[in-house]
Amino acid sequence: MKTNLRLVGACLALLLLTATQVPAQEVRQAMADTFDVLRQATWWNDWDGSFNEAPAEDNWCGEDGCGCCNECKPIDAWAQLEYLMWWGKGSFTPALVTTSSQADAGVLGRPTTQILFGNETLGDEIQSGVRLNAGVWLDASHNVGLGVRTFGLEGDSANFFATSTGDPVLARPYFNALILDEDARAVALTGVAEGSIRAGYNSSFGGTDVYTRIMMERCRINRVDLVGGYSYFRLADTLAVRSITTARDVVNDGTVFDVRDNFSTSNVFHGGMLGLTGSKARGRWSLDWLTKVSLGSSSQRVRISGSTVTTPLAGVPTTSQSGFLAQPSNIGVYEQNQFVVIPELTANVNYHMNSNWSVGIGYNLIWMSSAATAGPQIDRSIDTLQIIPRPAFNFNTDDYWVMGMNFSLKAEY
Template identity: 40%
Template sequence: MNQFWQLSSALALITLFAPHVQAQNFGPRSWKSYVPGDGRAVSAASKSAVDEAPLAEEDLPPIVAGNARARTIQTSAVKPGAMPRAQHELTSYYDDNDNNTIPPAPADFTGKQDDGSTQYYDPAASQPFDPGIATMGDIGCATACDACQLNDGCGDVCCCCPTRNFARIEYLMWWGRGRALPPLVTTSFDGTDMAEAGVLGLFSTTILYGNNDIGTDWRSGGRLTLGHQLDAEGAWTAVGRFYGLGDSTDSYHAESATGSPILARPFFNALLLQQDALLVAFPGVSTDGVIDIQSRSSMLGADAFVRHAWAGSDCWQVDLLGGYQFSRLDDSLEIRNSELVLLDPQAIFPPNTTISMRDYFRTKNEFHGGVLGLAADFYRGPWTLSLLGKMAIGNQRQSVTIEGGTLIAPEVGPAVQSPNGLLARSTNIGQYSRDVFTFVPEANFTLAYQQNNWTFTMGYSFLYWNDVAWAGDQIDTRVNLSNPVIGDQVPAFAFRDTDFWLQGISFGVEFNF
């Protein structure tokens, strides 16, 4: 009986002081804390337990994270449109004996006491578990970025405050498909018969310029990208880009003071139905012959779209995007030649007559359309691999301008002007335009390294247009020299187009704010 009363007394004492024994926590104890939207801390065995806890959030002390160990608090300066790479959680471990933190307990967290109460606490009342790991700091983000290195499951990164805007500037090194030119300048061996000099298809004729593609060299350019997060959750982001390339130029110059070497401009004679050539320099006939050719192409574009977070996890995210795209591709080709006629075998021009001629072709391709696409980001520590693929579909306005002219200045008497050049004549001179359905796909790959609120990027881009009009393609090399024109109305104008692509690498810097 005495043993029974002794056992009963011991059980009663244990029952009476059990809460205090638990509070002393002689062994490792841990609570997992979840931070609601208002910054208060709730602790329990699981988030569901917190959700089921009867305590109201206003009854909980505000979290002061001065000495708590942050595990998945904001792990990077989240770009606008990028979902946070981890939920806002806080994990701390405390020894209630001396108020010092101790190593983590096993994964079986205990958040409710045996009496059913839910534990909550003020993390600032404890020392940090690992002094080598910086604390969360001021949640108000007084500084641009903490110097901490935390692991969110995707590698270590600097933990920064959330950002809602970013600006990126990039240097572009791009190159594209060349622009075709017909044969424009020829020469022949000295001693070649005048009727055969410079004529295409003959053994004695060499093409000096043309009959190839120009504009294949790389070009420098720039791209500016601006972004703004539209909502607090980061699910919607507006992005605008503007990009342009330096002009692609190509030039050719040839001169012959004495007529040797022979210089000529080839064409197809529509009256004779055979290849022919306009002599610019030929011994004893034309001297001081000069041919100058200038080609210039420019490119610029812009787009504006909205990105919406579609799927993702801590380490990756895929967005849908839609918006508007603009691009403009311009091209021009100018051919000038002059000569001093010593002797005209056809007796059309008196001796010592100076003849200057000009042909000018210019095209514009202006695209407006809607764009749809996908964007994906893959995170690993401070590194991010970004993929962008989109398709723009819309209308492209193509415009062509053709101008010509000839100035004939005899040694004696007034000069005479004509609107006809050689390849630009009354039959094709003018301004023309049309609208064509065009699609413009684009692909981008970007590797980024983040350091605090700065990000450094290197990438590759590819763009394609299925329908582009270039200046050289608008040249009709068939020429009817009769004036007024008798017979075929050539050269004639007809829209001629081709596809075009651009690709290249980029180097940039981005600031998140």
């Protein structure tokens, strides 16, 4: 209690000295006093050498060598469950829905045109997830172990819906490949059409490691292991747009056009993993860390599909296998394999309640050197008559990352 009060007092004194702009020498002295209190704080340094007072430390590894770990952890296993709050780089998506004055008809670049959906990065919001890391030691001294580490995120999503009888304007903007200028297809425009438009995006990300860990360096408060094995990752996302338009012009009055576009991608990685993991302990506190890199092949797949159902006012519906952004010139399934590098960094600070259970908080970063996401696969240049083969398809890939906080509960037996 006295130490805690001293710590609070030193911190307050430091803030007061700084606020009143006292001489630098006195500020340095106040900082030295603060760090001296930190070094003596009970939560970090005050223990009597018994196992109960220092459960984070390897009390079965002293100057005479390491071993006999099964005297305190007889099952020779570990399991760690983590709640994840991560966010990713996301997928940049072009403008998909616009509004404007009647005269500007939703065409991009005109004075009153506003973008309602798109021209933004989708899939970059915080996502919840779970990660499980479990394994067994193959020897009583806990020098060699086998483990499995798997995680999954719930995914991010974005949705849009709007309907109109013509005012306000709803339009689907594009670059007209025939006239080489911006254009728009009316979904709702007074005297031309009325209707609704819906757009949605969702993503998912997960992975698994199967690994061996081998002790490289070990003492009572420090341990470093070599880790190596197999890695699997899967990143996928989908972007879909649907517009239902009822024509109000003289030629097609009453005809309903149900137009759908769908862009989906998946990146499936298989490869080898090599890295280092370790821990630094003191009393009831420890710092666990992992740094590794996975090298291997990623199977990248893009699927583009579309359809248009045309229902005359008094007639039979007809269906064509092309939408608006998805035309015969780009519809299909496209695949390629890429060599990909995936580094990962994890660090957790843990509080050990006893020799078997601990809770922690940490940070994680995963980076992929190449990934295909849905937004960049959209070609805005369109010839609806298909005289010119646009939209076209080209694999558009970029790096991708996820990062965020981890909250863990760990058991070691």
